[in-house]
Amino acid sequence: MEFNYKAEDFDTPAPYEKVLSIDSDFERSIAYNKLAKNANAVGVKRFNKLWNSFVKESKPKNQSKVIDMCEKTNFSGQPIELRSGVWKATDDGIYKDGQNGESIVASACPITITKIVTDIDTGEQKVELAYSKCHRWQRRIVPKSVIANARKIVDLVAFGISVTSETAKNLVDYLFNLENLNMDLIPEVESVSRLGMIPDVGFSPYIPDVVFGGDDAYKGAYSAVETHGNPDNWIKLMQGLRGTNVELRITIAAAFASVLVSPLHINPFFVHIWSGESGSGKTVALMCAASVWGNPDWQGHAYIQTFNATQVGLERSAAFFNHCPYMIDELQLLKDSHGRNKFDIVYLLSEGRGRTRGNKLGGIDITPTWANCIITTGETPLTTSSSGAGAINRVISIECSPDHPIIINGNELVNLLHKSYGHAGKMFVDRLYSGINIDVAQRVYGDFFKQLSEGESTEKQAMAAACVLTADKLATDWIFQDGQALTAAEIAQFLATKDEVNVGKRGYEYICDWVAQNANKMRMHPDGDYNDVYGVIEGDTAYIISSIFDKICRNEGYDPKPIKAWMKKNGKMKLQENDASRRYTVQKKVNGLSKVRCVAVIMDSFDDDLAKEDLPFDN
16 A cells, blocks of 8 residues: 655545554554655654544544454553563563474563654654663663664663563564554654754744653753743843953853854854963853753753764764754863864854765765854864964954953852753743744844944854844843843954954965064075075065975965965065966075075065175075
8 A cells, every 4th residue: 555645635534544444453554654654755744643633533433443462561560551462571571482382582671662752853763662670660762773673672782671682583573563563552752852943843942742862962961951940040140240241241142142043044153262271260151151041060961061072973962952052161172282173163063064974774864954153161262373264254252361250259150050040041932933033133133233244343253243242132131131232342352353364364474474583594694504495585575485385384274375365466476477377486596506486475574684684696
């Protein structure tokens, strides 16, 4: 039997009645699976909920379709009684009689299915297994693909489930019977594997009757997004803190701004708090931001994350937080022993999309995506003078120090934060996604963006800053009501200017500094002892051997080509006369030898006395 229903057909009884009319339990189960695939293919949301509602309403007339096997699970304290087919399921284990009277074992301990769990985002189904060890029931959600495969199901031994390579096939058969003989008894629930807005459903984790079915590594962070204590106490505490310094106001505002990234249609961005010394309060400031959404701690049942050392781990974490802020404490762990980035976290996370990767089954995993603000702390800036313009554009950098701390009385504040948290995030999204408030946010954002764009900031810096300002304005009106909203002038001091972002100009300035430091290796020595020679200086022009120029750029983290292109465009480079090629070099004699290719850098300013002392060779 094949199904080819359209999406609107699932709003009628026809598809469900067609399946329930099948007399054979086995064929009816197969038909149900095909109908579910049909529903998913045409974009029907929450098919299982529709199916369960229909079955409950039609149960009396379909009672004869539900088989009643003689064997049922009979475990002490079992969470649910299910039909087990030919399998005997007792406290002594799961077994059945073989053809020769031998006992065929599936498991030495009680195990059953308590829920069918369907992911709202992907439609992927999992099952919740309940199993008893030492008379204590435990639960774990696993993919259906695990309990359907004898090779995979043995991995459950790591969680204390009794299974071996010998019993694996039998356990698969037992669980298959449990699921397919009890479709009318096993409750089906919906699950989420991430935080944030889910179209046509709601904002996770505030969706009623939905469980977490994602990676166990994020179970603690998901649980941390909760409300605790008195919201009025938290608001009063934040009102006092917001008046202390603009840096803290930006940090708290960034926590709200994260959920605006998607509706404002901008790319993810960073707010980075850094200080080379301890005692500046950067970690406590991060905890203030985390308390907007939940438990502000950074261990166990907590919102704040520590650095994940792999690119895949960072992508998965960003995808989990999704629209909520991704907060990482002590980001200097990203550096290697030489102080360099193992990979550029800014470029990696500000794209909002991870790499497409294959899986063990030969297919392709779902590409992780996210649209949020990443709030980080560290001992150094997130970008350097040699960072690309794309990286600098995506970071609002906040420096603090013990002399100018972002938080005062940190220990006392931490205790207060643990008494009340998590209310503001829910209040904010409830208000944001009601009425016309998305339109309001977009209008406020447009006004702030226009103000910032008229200054020295780049467009991308203005976009990130305008998002933070918009969030702070809305949070001030909706939650704090203290008249302390940030202004464009207050945040502008933390934004990079167009000149600071321009990698060509920054690279050129570095080259000028380098020439001044190495001028003695770019002129003739009277004793003929040249040692290392990097080029030659004539007047206001430094002729740097092309390979040396490229090397010094790359050693400092610059790509030499954009620097050469900027110098050529801005008249800071001499080119070979009548050379129609696109070369950035000229031929020049160095040390009286044959001509070599050099980059001719016209210096912005050069010491006249030094120039007079130079005795370069003639061409």
